[in-house]
Amino acid sequence: MSVFSAPAWDSHELVAFGSDARTGLRAIIAVHDSTLGPGVGGCRMFPYASDADALHDVLRLSRGMTYKSALAGLPMGGGKSVIIGDPRRDKTPALISAMGDFVHAQGGRYVAAEDSGTGVEDLRRMAGRTPYVSGIDDNEHGGDPSPSTAYGVFLAIRTAVQHRLGVASTSGLRVAVQGLGHVGYHLARHLRTDGAVVYGADVNPANIARASDELGVIAVDPAEILSLEVDVLAPCAMGAVLNARSIDTLRAGIVAGAANNQLATAEDSARLQGHGILYCPDFLINAGGIIDVHYQRAGLPAEAKRAHIERIVDTLAEVLHRADVTGRPSNEVAEALAVEYLRDAARAPRATELPGRAAPAAR
Ligand code: NAD
Secondary structure, eight states: OOSTTOTTOTTOSEEEEEEETTTTEEEEEEEEEOSSSSEEEEEEEEOOSSHHHHHHHHHHHHHHHHHHHHHTTOSOEEEEEEEESOHHHHOOHHHHHHHHHHHHHTTTSEEEEEOTTOOHHHHHHHHTTOSOBOSOOOSTTOSOOHHHHHHHHHHHHHHHHHHHHOOSSOTTOEEEEEOOSHHHHHHHHHHHHHTOEEEEEOSSHHHHHHHHHHHOOEEOOTTTGGGOOOSEEEEOSOSOOBSHHHHTTOOOSEEOOOOTTOBSSTTHHHHHHHTTOEEOOHHHHTTHHHHHHHHHHHTOOHHHHHHHHHTHHHHHHHHHHHHHHHOOOHHHHHHHHHHHHHHHHHHSOOGGGSGGGOOOOOO
């Protein structure tokens, strides 16, 4: 397994491999870019088929976090961690505590949050070993950032339908939600309240039953959800669902969902554009969760957080406008905008370089 020449390497600042024989922990922490602050991002637990798959995932995810935080205007860099293992089988309190020690060993360059396979309870356990954990406070924000993610994605869907179909709400539109977990459930709730007809699929029967019973979501076979004839497809399960094979079968005019790394490869953005599909970049529209984490960490009020999440759609409108004007795929435009923000931030004087604090001129 190569590291420095890994396909997703992209000049990561830090990649740390941690293991603990006593608890069976095998984990990787990656920090992509700390121009704007420490690398903040979720800790994912997943039964990766190989170490190379785990490395690939953590590198892509942490890079996505850099762009996500930059576009959301947050003072945070991009980081992510993965624990190799099945959360249902391999997760133990001792293993999670060992992960807390591993996070702590990075000295604050990485700050962990929850992700698929981990939850607030796990993060609280890690917090027993390190202060570099976020999204666990029992305050007005409620801890779990998923409702904020869902709210941002919902607003993005409204912006996308306005842009593509010229309608102000999703009322009467058909939306397919893949994955009715933490985010997908709340997204479906917003959509139903807005009047959309929501189709949903989940590999976990309990989640689909809850969404059907409580929200009136129409259950669909997981094998069919991506190719449903709908106005909007919202992937809210796993990454890489938009690939050469699946894109040919899509029948939605808009793709806008919460899942990280929906595009399997960089070329898939152009592939979607070639099929006339409007794609809302995942790292732009699913930033509600990381915005929530920031407000929790900083102890800022929920009202200001909501207003911040609502600004996601201003950035989305800018990206869709630039994509229309330049003819470039939306994902490329969003990445370029994030790089622009990072470049501006890198040029701005740091606190130690401010005029009042400048080192005395050399004699
Ligand atoms: P989750 O694990 O709670 O929900 C995912 C759901 O997808 C589960 O119910 C699972 O059973 C289902 N699923 C898995 N494979 C499926 C398949 N092939 N077909 C249909 N359903 C399937 O995770 P979540 O917190 O809701 O996050 C969903 C996605 O959004 C993830 O990719 C995550 O990285 C991303 N995301 C989450 C947040 C957040 O705040 N939770 C923030 C940003 C991005």
